[in-house]
Amino acid sequence: xxxxxxxxxxxxxxxxxxxxxxxxxxxxxxxxxxxxxxxxxxxxxxxxxxxxxxxxxxxxxxxxxxxxxxxxxxxxxxxxxxxxxxxxxxxxxxxxxxxxxxxxxxxxxxxxxxxxxxxxxxxxxxxxxxxxxxxxxxxxxxxxxxxxxxxxxxxxxxxxxxxxxxxxxxxxxxxxxxxxxxxxxxxxxxxxxxxxxxxxxxxxxxxxxxxxxxxxxxxxxxxxxxxxxxxxxxxxxxxxxxxxxxxxxxxxxxxxxxxxxxxxxxxxxxxxxxxxxxxxxxxxxxxxxxxxxxxxxxxxxxxxxxxxxxxxxxxxxxxxxxxxxxxxxxxxxxxxxxxxxxxxxxxxxxxxxxxxxxxxxxxxxxxxxxxxxxxxxxxxxxxxxxxxxxxxxxxxxxxxxxxxxx
Amino acid sequence: xxxxxxxxxxxxxxxxxxxxxxxxxxxxxxxxxxxxxxxxxxxxxxxxxxxxxxxxxxxxxxxxxxxxxxxxxxxxxxxxxxxxxxxxxxxxxxxxxxxxxxxxxxxxxxxxxxxxxxxxxxxxxxxxxxxxxxxxxx
Numbered sequence: 001x002x003x004x005x006x007x008x009x010x011x012x013x014x015x016x017x018x019x020x021x022x023x024x025x026x027x028x029x030x031x032x033x034x035x036x037x038x039x040x041x042x043x044x045x046x047x048x049x050x051x052x053x054x055x056x057x058x059x060x061x062x063x064x065x066x067x068x069x070x071x072x073x074x075x076x077x078x079x080x081x082x083x084x085x086x087x088x089x090x091x092x093x094x095x096x097x098x099x100x101x102x103x104x105x106x107x108x109x110x111x112x113x114x115x116x117x118x119x120x121x122x123x124x125x126x127x128x129x130x131x132x133x134x135x136x137x138x139x140x141x142x143x144x145x146x147x148x149x150x151x152x153x154x155x156x157x158x159x160x161x162x163x164x165x166x167x168x169x170x171x172x173x174x175x176x177x178x179x180x181x182x183x184x185x186x187x188x189x190x191x192x193x194x195x196x197x198x199x200x201x202x203x204x205x206x207x208x209x210x211x212x213x214x215x216x217x218x219x220x221x222x223x224x225x226x227x228x229x230x231x232x233x234x235x236x237x238x239x240x241x242x243x244x245x246x247x248x249x250x251x252x253x254x255x256x257x258x259x260x261x262x263x264x265x266x267x268x269x270x271x272x273x274x275x276x277x278x279x280x281x282x283x284x285x286x287x288x289x290x291x292x293x294x295x296x297x298x299x300x301x302x303x304x305x306x307x308x309x310x311x312x313x314x315x316x317x318x319x320x321x322x323x324x325x326x327x328x329x330x331x332x333x334x335x336x337x338x339x340x341x342x343x344x345x346x347x348x349x350x351x352x353x354x355x356x357x358x359x360x361x362x363x364x365x366x367x368x369x370x371x372x373x374x375x376x377x378x379x380x381x382x383x384x385x386x387x388x389x390x391x392x393x394x395x396x397x398x399x400x401x402x403x404x405x406x
Numbered sequence: 407x408x409x410x411x412x413x414x415x416x417x418x419x420x421x422x423x424x425x426x427x428x429x430x431x432x433x434x435x436x437x438x439x440x441x442x443x444x445x446x447x448x449x450x451x452x453x454x455x456x457x458x459x460x461x462x463x464x465x466x467x468x469x470x471x472x473x474x475x476x477x478x479x480x481x482x483x484x485x486x487x488x489x490x491x492x493x494x495x496x497x498x499x500x501x502x503x504x505x506x507x508x509x510x511x512x513x514x515x516x517x518x519x520x521x522x523x524x525x526x527x528x529x530x531x532x533x534x535x536x537x538x539x540x541x542x543x544x
Contacts, residue, residue: 049528053512054540089419216446216473219501230446230473237476305419306469306478317469319418319454334452334505342504 016356018047027341029348029356036352041345056331061087061300064328066157068318071333073154074114075311077106080159082309083331085240086320087161089305091297099163099289100242101279105176106149106158107241107309108272108279112183113142114312115223115265115272119190122262126203131193138186145179148172162291173280184273191266194259204259207355208347211256218346219339222314223264228256234310246275300324311336411435412481422469424480429492432468435481436498439470448472450495453505455513457487459543464490464515468502485515494520514539 016029026047032040052071056064068083069076081103088094095103120135143153150156151166158164168176194200210220215228225232233250235243251267253260302324308317314336321330348356411434412425427435439448454467468481485492494517495502506517511528526534533540 045528049530051540213445216449217500219449219451219504232471232473232476234476303419306422306480307420308478315451315471317452319452319467319469321456330454330456332452332454338508339501339504342507343501 014353018044031348031353031356033353036354038348038351038353038356041348041356043342043345045342053331053333056328058327060326061322061328062161062296064331065159065161068331068333069155069157071335074117075110075313075316076154077103077110077150077156077158078309078311078316079333080157081107081241082307082316082318083320084159084161085309086305086307086318087300089307090300090303090320090322091161093162093297095163095291096286096289097242097284098167098286099291101246101283102149102164102168102289103159104242104246105168105276105279106146106156106164108275109142109146109149109176109180111272111312112180112187112269112276113139113146115269116142116187116190119194119262119265122204122258123200126200128197128199131190135190138183138190141179141183141186145176145183148176148179160291160293161296163289165290167289168283173283177277177280180273180276184270184277187266187269187273191263191270194262194266201259204262205255205257207258207351209255209257210347214346215256218343220314220344221336221340222311223261223268224314224340224344226251227253227260227264229254232315234308234315238308240307240309242279246279248272248275300328313337314340411438415482418480422478422480424482427481427483429466429483429485432481432483433493433495433498436495440498443472446473450499450502450505451478453502453509455509455515455541457513457541457543458484459487462487464513466492466509466515468505490515491518492516493518494523496520496522512539512541514542 012033014031014033016031018026018028028044028047030042030044031038032042052067055067059067065080065084065087069080071079116135116139120132120139123129123131123135146156147153149166149168149172150158158166210224210228212229214220215225215230220228221232229252231250231252233248234240235248236250239247249271251264251271253264300322302322304319304321306317306319308315310316316336317334319330319332319334320328323329411431412427415424415426418424425435448470451469451471454469456465456467458465463484464487465482465484468483469478470481471478483492490513492515494506496506496517497519503520503522506520507522507524507527509515510517510520510523511525511534517523529538529540
């Protein structure tokens with residue numbers, strides 16, 4: 001006769017974060033799991049709100065160039081580029097062709113190293129540490145190329161209203177081309193590794209499948225959307241800077257799984273390498289790309305501009321509003337991760353905990369131990385709570401298996 | 407674009423067409439868009455709230471990218487500063503979620519019908535507890 005019933009919680013809450021273990025991001029993914037299966041994920045942000053938009057309202061238009069460059073360390077040239085172009089729209093200014101070409105070179109170098117970084121992290125998350133280190137080693141070549149171009153490996157501060165802040169000599173252009181050619185070879189190699197390695201394909205294929213319609217409805221952008229068959233690319237549609245003369249090939253795949261997203265990144269990095277080499281080989285010589293900063297307009301007319309750029313992670317947009325005073329009235333930054341992370345909670349549903357790659361890297365088993373089960377004694381109506389550790393058989397008195405057989 | 411409830415109203419540089427909408431008709435605009443272009447015909451890129459203190463208004467701009475041509479258009483609506491309420495569109499376009507959460511947390515615009523709306527999603531909890539909306543003007 002049954003005299004005891006064990007009410008197990010239907011789902012267990014597994015918090016991942018706020019110090020995100022795999023990506024070092026202060027975000028909390030609260031995963032609800034039924035056994036191994038994720039049934040729901042809640043995204044909690046706000047651990048790192050730095051008030052950049054407010055800061056921009058309190059500084060001048062020109063100082064803000066250096067503030068927005070610090071939104072992100074990995075893609076700082078795209079942030080400054082899109083902001084600077086918004087200012088140029090308000091002022092009615094246009095940089096010369098050489099400056100536009102150099103901007104494209106900086107941004108495409110950034111795309112290569114950003115894609116290499118995330119693919120390396122993915123290799124680490126699936127447990128392939130050697131691949132991680134090899135990719136990071138080759139990424140150093142791109143950082144070197146970026147240093148030759150902008151003067152800094154990471155924080156470039158390269159864009160300026162009306163142009164860029166450094167010219168490029170022919171010798172340095174040759175050095176960058178040489179480095180990019182070396183990297184291009186390595187990119188093809190890593191692409192082949194991701195195609196052929198069984199560990200990677202087993203862990204990534206058919207995991208986190210995103211349908212085309214969901215990508216569009218939930219505003220998922222960049223390589224994520226392109227891996228689900230959505231042909232969007234701000235470089236092609238807006239033709240900003242020199243992309244009218246250096247049109248990129250839009251890489252689109254149909255699978256929509258995690259593997260496709262990584263493959264889109266490898267292909268895009270290869271396309272970027274071609275763009276850099278192409279741009280450097282036909283760098284226009286229509287004067288200095290460096291504007292005379294003393295001659296730049298001090299006053300901004302009232303107006304508003306909304307510019308887009310294809311950042312490594314997807315469409316990045318800036319809205320800048322000027323009311324004719326010294327500071328911008330409003331600066332609105334919408335980064336691609338803002339929608340890609342917050343709106344993507346549905347993507348985890350139905351996959352296992354191990355498929356949450358970040359959880360795989362760093363699942364802290366103590367957290368789930370903290371959840372309790374309720375035991376009801378049907379004869380006396382008494383209710384007691386039992387920790388999972390006891391149910392799992394650490395304590396012989398509460399052997400979970402015995403409970404089900406009672 | 408044959409969306410019936412929106413009126414053409416200028417441009418945001420460079421060449422982003424602006425359509426002004428009454429706050430009560432915002433949902434109709436997006437229902438029209440889904441009907442005319444389908445679920446895969448557009449996405450909500452961002453929602454920009456601007457506190458226009460002198461006019462006593464909060465302006466809410468919906469930046470929508472039309473596919474496959476990738477043209478960005480703006481649906482602009484204004485709500486009174488002391489009672490900023492707009493109907494939520496997350497049930498029609500789930501991609502508007504992050505934008506609505508942010509505009510609520512930083513500017514205090516209430517998106518009626520959004521079940522996920524709460525303070526402290528982006529701003530630190532001490533700011534949220536004081537009832538401060540950081541992007542409101544002075």
